[in-house]
Amino acid sequence: MTLFDGLIWGGAALTLAGVGALVWCIxxxxxxxxxxLDDAALRERMQGVLAVNLAALAASFIGLMLVLTGILLG
Structure with a gap:
């Protein structure tokens, strides 16, 4: 297994973790x-989920970039 294979598999794992977190948010x-829930309680619940949602999107994006980098350089 080369370094680029590691980039591809690591990126795929990071992307899957991000997608799993997105499903959890949904x-x-x-x-x-x-x-x-009323508006205030629903808004409070959404604020907590928003941070996880943004982190999940970032993880998925970084994972896909790692996969793309591994493919292009490998």
Whole structure:
């Protein structure tokens, strides 16, 4: 296994972790909306999920860039 193979597999793992976190965010938001919370409680729940959502998007993006770098340089 070369360095570039490691970049590809590491990037794929990071991307999958990011996608998993995005699915988790979706499930939390769906549960919160179905709970029938008022605006203030729903907004408070969304603020916590927003940080995880942005981190998940960043992880997915970085993972995809690692995969692309491994493919282009390998």
């Amino acid at each position: 499930l939390i938001v769906v549960r919160a909306r179905r709970a029938g």
